[in-house]
Amino acid sequence: MKSNPILNALTTRASMVNTPELTRSGCPNHSENLHNGYRFMDSDAVGYFGLFDDTNFKDTYFAKSVTSKYTVFDLPYTGDAGLENKISSVALAYEATDKDVCAVLTLWEDGSYNFGDIYRKSHRISLIATPSHPHVWHSNLKNVPCLNSSQSWNDRISSCSFHFGILGTSFKDY
Numbered sequence: 001m002k003s004n005p006i007l008n009a010l011t012t013r014a015s016m017v018n019t020p021e022l023t024r025s026g027c028p029n030h031s032e033n034l035h036n037g038y039r040f041m042d043s044d045a046v047g048y049f050g051l052f053d054d055t056n057f058k059d060t061y062f063a064k065s066v067t068s069k070y071t072v073f074d075l076p077y078t079g080d081a082g083l084e085n086k087i088s089s090v091a092l093a094y095e096a097t098d099k100d101v102c103a104v105l106t107l108w109e110d111g112s113y114n115f116g117d118i119y120r121k122s123h124r125i126s127l128i129a130t131p132s133h134p135h136v137w138h139s140n141l142k143n144v145p146c147l148n149s150s151q152s153w154n155d156r157i158s159s160c161s162f163h164f165g166i167l168g169t170s171f172k173d174y
């Protein structure tokens with residue numbers, strides 16, 4: 001593993017990560033949502049994501065509450081929401097009770113999902129909220145490195161996609 005530079009970088013970065021926003025103990029509950037990234041989440045939502053122009057979930061935002069696990073939501077140009085290359089904080093939630101399902105938010109650096117870049121020259125990152133970790137957020141994307149780049153994910157996101165996925169190791173029930 002250490003001979004592969006990409007895997008070595010992932011291992012090194014993973015061992016350096018020790019921020020409260022990545023631990024379950026730092027996860028906000030609904031009564032604390034007034035001043036964070038979840039304040040726009042509907043009470044009947046099974047999934048949610050929020051994109052914010054400024055750090056700590058401030059300024060211009062785009063938030064989407066999802067009430068069905070069969071929903072897919074795509075935003076091909078964050079500029080349509082006034083957020084083209086301006087996103088500095090993100091929040092994702094999975095509020096359903098199904099233990100085999102997760103919420104996935106994929107963020108791309110270019111509009112239209114990297115324009116179908118089959119050569120993977122452009123960057124993307126996926127956030128996954130699970131039943132055991134239902135709230136995933138980054139209040140300052142300057143602290144989130146973009147692999148194979150000297151930059152962070154701050155002010156870099158131009159498109160996004162939200163969907164639900166299957167967590168289980170066996171598909172016999174599906």
